[in-house]
Amino acid sequence: MAGTGPRGRMERRSAGELESEVLATLWATEQALTPAEIQAEIGGGLAYNTVHTILKRLYDKGLVLRDVDGRRGAYRPSKNAAELTAEAMHEALDRGPDPIATLQQFVSGLSPEEERALRGFLDGYPHSDGAGA
Amino acid sequence: MRIDVYTPILLSLLLAAVSPMVGRRVAPALAARVLAVSAVLTAAATTWSLLLLAVTLIGQAPPVVADARADGHPLPEPVPGTIAVAATLALLLVVVRVHRAIRAEFGTRRALRTLCAGHPPDTELVVAASPVPQAFAIPGSGGAPGRILVTSALLGALEPAERRVLLAHERAHLTHRHASLAAAVALATAADPFLAPVRTTVTFLMERWADEQAADAVGDRSTTARALARAALTTRRRSPSCALNFTDHAVTRRIAALQSGPPPHLWPLAASTLALGTLPALGAADATGDLLRLLEHVLT
Secondary structure (H helix, E strand, C coil): CCCCHHHHHHHHCCHHHHHHHHHHHHHHCCCCECHHHHHHHHCCCCCHHHHHHHHHHHHHCCCEEECCCCCCCCEEECCHHHHHHHHHHHHHHHCCCCCCCCCCECCCCCCHHHHHHHHHHHHCCCCCCCCCC | CCHHHHHHHHHHHHHHHHHHHHHHHCCHHHHHHHHHHHHHHHHHHHHHHHHHHHHHHHHHCHHHHHHHHHHCCCCCCCCCHHHHHHHHHHHHHHHHHHHHHHHHHHHHHHHHHHHCCCCCCCCCEEEECCCCCCEEEECCCCCCCCEEEEEHHHHHHCCHHHHHHHHHHHHHHHHCCHHHHHHHHHHHHHHCHHHHHHHHHHHHHHHHHHHHHHHHHHCCHHHHHHHHHHHHHHHHHHCHHHHCCCCCCHHHHHHHHHHCCCCCCCHHHHHHHHHHHHHHHHHHHHHHHHHHHHHHHHHC
16 A cells, blocks of 8 residues: 555545644644645645645635744734634533534444553554555 | 234344344444334334224124124134224324324424525524524425534634534534434334334434534544534533433544544345335235235135
């Protein structure tokens, strides 16, 4: 799989999917990121210009802020809508099993033995090796 | 009235019994679809059978009996009266349960819509600035496209390639309309509680299905397995007491499945399951014919 590589797959992704990925990258880090840093983080042959275009679109939608932390050209996600969503989500989760617990969630819980086994599984890989082994 | 009227109930027990095996052996996308269709057909047939049994009470109503005696008709005793009464009560229970399931479904959709408030409508990803690691797909409604909700805590815990897995997994739920499939099976189980194991299996299969799609999109099964492991451990660290409530080993089974090759389709097993889902409908149809003949006999 590694040979046919991430590049081919990267090009197949739609603009909407790349937008999600750039936004997810910005949310995943504490500090503001420049387009070059985002490009390096995502990797896999995404063109600098593409990153730049996506950031502009996110900025126009008010989802990211520009020139933050005194760094020219650095981006950070804007928090307002995300904080409202978090509030609504906590409220819905607190209301009991319905409605959100019935949703397909990404992962369910673990028993202590499973936790140990999964830790062992992840220890086989260094934490920042990026794409697959 | 012959044994036919009882077959849907017996067959729903059989479908429930074989569903875990089908789920383990058949490719998840195929198995989930086949089991969901079978469950819906079986639940419809079971409910119809209850209705047929309840209707036989009409044949035992005093005016009908008096009429029949006056006409000199010998009145057949189709179904013991106690069974007809029990069927009527069961039917009422079905109505209550289905009503409750429909309300729960609408409640969920409503709650999900409020989560997207304030986010531009043409953006797929909705981030919640929350320390609780959480991710789920929000199905589209009324022309609006589906969205993916992920919390900042979960995004921060994953590696870049693993974030791609998470997004592809949730996207697969939206593309393949898993919310509708889940709702159909939930309604079937509300109508026929014997089908509960089918629902559990289909729920698990939809996650496996989305995992397979994500592995395909990212092009790497082991990265997909690692994303699941990392997300599960992050969730566990956050709320260890809550996580103890689940002991279905779902994540571990999903990771194990990703570490082996993609599962085979096994069409014959899938076709047999579908046939098993169709049988109750045939039984119910046959029983309907019996009842119509009976009523014709009584009421003319």
